Structures are given as structure tokens and as C-alpha cells.
Amino acid sequence: MRRTMKAMLGLAAATAVQLAAAQTVQQSTQHTAQQPVQQLSPVEQQIVAAIHANAPQALELLRQSVLINSGTMNHAGVRAVGKLFRDQFDALGFQTRWIELPPEMQRAGHLLAELPNRPASHGKRLMLLGHLDTVFEPGNTTPAWEPQPGPDGSVARIKGQGVSDMKGGDVVILEALRALKQVGALDGSRIAVMLTGDEEEAGNPKTVSRGDMVDLAKRSDVALSFEGSITLKDGMAAATVGRRSTAFFELEVKGRQAHSMGVFGPGGYGAIYEVARILDAFRQQVVEPGLTFNPGVILGGTEVSYDEANSRGSAFGKTNVIANTVTVKGDLRYLDYAQRDRAQARMREIVAQSLPGASAAIAFRDSYPPMAVTPGNLKVLEQYSRASQDAGLGPIGMVPPEARGAGDIQFVAPFIDSLDGLGASGGGAHSPNESLEVASIERSAIRAALLIYRLTRQD
Numbered sequence: 001m002r003r004t005m006k007a008m009l010g011l012a013a014a015t016a017v018q019l020a021a022a023q024t025v026q027q028s029t030q031h032t033a034q035q036p037v038q039q040l041s042p043v044e045q046q047i048v049a050a051i052h053a054n055a056p057q058a059l060e061l062l063r064q065s066v067l068i069n070s071g072t073m074n075h076a077g078v079r080a081v082g083k084l085f086r087d088q089f090d091a092l093g094f095q096t097r098w099i100e101l102p103p104e105m106q107r108a109g110h111l112l113a114e115l116p117n118r119p120a121s122h123g124k125r126l127m128l129l130g131h132l133d134t135v136f137e138p139g140n141t142t143p144a145w146e147p148q149p150g151p152d153g154s155v156a157r158i159k160g161q162g163v164s165d166m167k168g169g170d171v172v173i174l175e176a177l178r179a180l181k182q183v184g185a186l187d188g189s190r191i192a193v194m195l196t197g198d199e200e201e202a203g204n205p206k207t208v209s210r211g212d213m214v215d216l217a218k219r220s221d222v223a224l225s226f227e228g229s230i231t232l233k234d235g236m237a238a239a240t241v242g243r244r245s246t247a248f249f250e251l252e253v254k255g256r257q258a259h260s261m262g263v264f265g266p267g268g269y270g271a272i273y274e275v276a277r278i279l280d281a282f283r284q285q286v287v288e289p290g291l292t293f294n295p296g297v298i299l300g301g302t303e304v305s306y307d308e309a310n311s312r313g314s315a316f317g318k319t320n321v322i323a324n325t326v327t328v329k330g331d332l333r334y335l336d337y338a339q340r341d342r343a344q345a346r347m348r349e350i351v352a353q354s355l356p357g358a359s360a361a362i363a364f365r366d367s368y369p370p371m372a373v374t375p376g377n378l379k380v381l382e383q384y385s386r387a388s389q390d391a392g393l394g395p396i397g398m399v400p401p402e403a404r405g406a407g408d409i410q411f412v413a414p415f416i417d418s419l420d421g422l423g424a425s426g427g428g429a430h431s432p433n434e435s436l437e438v439a440s441i442e443r444s445a446i447r448a449a450l451l452i453y454r455l456t457r458q459d
């Protein structure tokens, strides 16, 4: 745990959980820094050697996967990337299948690869998560694959579509498992890999599009997700033990329509003053670390309409008329359900304190469940950090939960210990500048392979 806590101290935006934990170990961190690096076992040394030897093939696999466009809505492309990886898992002795989703969902489906059940199986049951799709639909102008030479002329970085989000991570999964296979360390392990085809825009309802993933979680002990590794300000690599929910709120406000000259009179202030009161009270009074809510769009007047599918709307009103209607759409992000419940209760109270002549109603809708920072997640991070240090790759810190958007791991984190950010290291995801540091594929594959090796030998 100490290494984890030491990492936390470097973070500017620590949550209450992090702060409390960090304070208890502040005095011990100096000692921790001097701890000797543990030796890798002979088998672990072979695993590291195999990953180094396979590095050129890993880059070639990444190139092949990136050159196939797999925007979420390009179903043929998503399936083709799935086929590319499926062949690789087949070759490693995994049983593979393509999970189809209902046609009306308009998503390509997912790849599932599992080691066959053996009588003498051992250790933790692992599920590894990646995704096949990218945000880059066909016809976009971002370069697909642009190698960037480093000072010595070798390829140091790759710019391209989905290199870090997250075909690089998918390759890390494969290279970790390939090395384990080559040293005979997969026998008897219980490992399943799910590469989803719609992570960037998950199909609805999510109970269906994420149903197989949740089922898999219920027969697994630990989930490892291979989204990009994050580098903290001080240069330390970091993984994700918590992520906030994605949820939404809708505020409907009504007022009494009348001549504007009476706006401060007994008829009431109208809907626009009322919504101003509500939103400002939210901002000033519903304050907790890790909690945010953002009114993203607001329409007010005497006639408003909002087109949900296209996220746009129109409003009609006159300066000499008191507005009688306002609608607001926003998001709400929280660390755990207790925080959600506190926030929602406080917001409902504020909404109910209506100005004269006005009334309002607020509705909430959950989308991605929160990945709470649990002791179990911190323990997996500690083991990951230990593996990294034992391989001479330095300790792994913790990404603040509020510093990441939503991801697939959140659907399984309520059920099992979970860690995310085990993928390769890059930047500029979802933008024309998306890029990947080539050497990080090897680094992350070594860390992941050692963690998987140790977890599958631990009860």
C-alpha cells in the first residue's frame, strides 16, 4: 500500500478518500523510496525477455489494426479489427466467439476470448477489457498511421486514428498474453478477454450492450482494462482505481406569463428568474470534492422546443412578456452512489423553494455507473506498482477519479476489483493529434504480464 500512497501525495486534486489515506502514511514515504527492487523470478525474467523479442511484431500488429478504419458506426471495420485480433487469440489457444447485438441497436458486437476450462486451474479469475472501435468514422481527415522518428532515427511515436484509444492497449493485452504463452505460464490460468465494438458510443439499452460484460464480471475476480496509461505531472506513470459516473439532469421550470411591467409584483418573477435562482443555488450550495454538474443547454421564453437526438432547440419570447417556461439539460458526475443521493436530495430541496408564481421539477437519469475507489481496487494497483518496480519500470501512481471520462470498466467495477489504464502511453485521444509512444507498448506489456502472472498464481 505504501507505494500507492506515496504516489497519491503528488496529486494536486486529491479526493477526500485519497487525502485521508495519504495523510496517514506521510511519515513513511521517505523510507519507502529507498526500498530495494525485488528480483524477478526466473520465469518472470523469461516473460520480460519474450516481450522484448516480440516488440517488432507488436508494432506491426498495431499498424495492421490501425489501418482498418473502425469508427463505432463502421460495423464492417469493427468486425474486421475483431477478426484480426481473434486470429491472434486463437493462435494462443483461446476459445473465441463474436457476440452479436440485436440489429435495432446498430452496433457491430464484441469479441470474447477465453482460455478453455482446465481441471487443475488456479489463481484469480481475470477479465481483460479493451475496445475495437474508435471515434474516427470513415471519411474523417485525421491521418491513419504516421510514424514519427525520434532523435536516433527509429520510430519513437505513431500518430494516427485510435493508436492510443485504444488499439495500442489491445496490442498490450495480446503481447502480455503471448509472452505468458511462450513461457508456458498460461496453462491452468483462468483468463477472459473482451474487446467491445462500441465503447466510444455504447449501444442502448446498456443493460443489453453491456450484459455479456456484466455476466463475465460475475464469474471473474479481477478486471483489468487497457485504456491508455496516464503520466502524472511529476512524470510518474499512473493507473485508474476510480472513475466518476456519467448521469444527466433535466430541469423544467414554469412561471406565470404576463406583461413585463408586473415582473416584481404579485404575479411573480417568471420562469427565467426562477431558473437563475435554482442554478446559482446549485453552484453555491451543492459543493463536494469530486462532484460536478454542468447545465449544458438552456432554453427559455414563452415557447421552447428541444430536439434530443440532435442536441439543439429553439426558443421564442418577447422582452415585454414574462417568460413562462424554461428547460435545462445538464450532466451530473459523482464518485459513488452515496454522493449521488446527497447531491440529488439537496438539488430537489433547492428546486422546491420556488419564487412567487413559479414552479420547477428536476429529473435525474444514470448512464455509466461510478467506479468507486475501493480497498480492493487499491490492492490491485499496489500489486501492479510492485510488478512495475520489480521489472525496473518504476512505481505506478493513481489517477484522480475526476480526471477521466467514462469507460467500460465502470460496468464491471460494482462487482469485482478493477484497475484501468494498463494500456500504452499516448496523448491527444479523439483528436487529429492522437499519438502513441512506441516504447510504451513494451513497458505496459511487461507490467501487465507480470501482474497477470502473479494474480493467476494467487488465491
Ligand SMILES: [Zn+2]
Pocket (backbone or CB within 6 Å): 135, 165, 200, 429, 430
Ligand atoms: Zn475514447
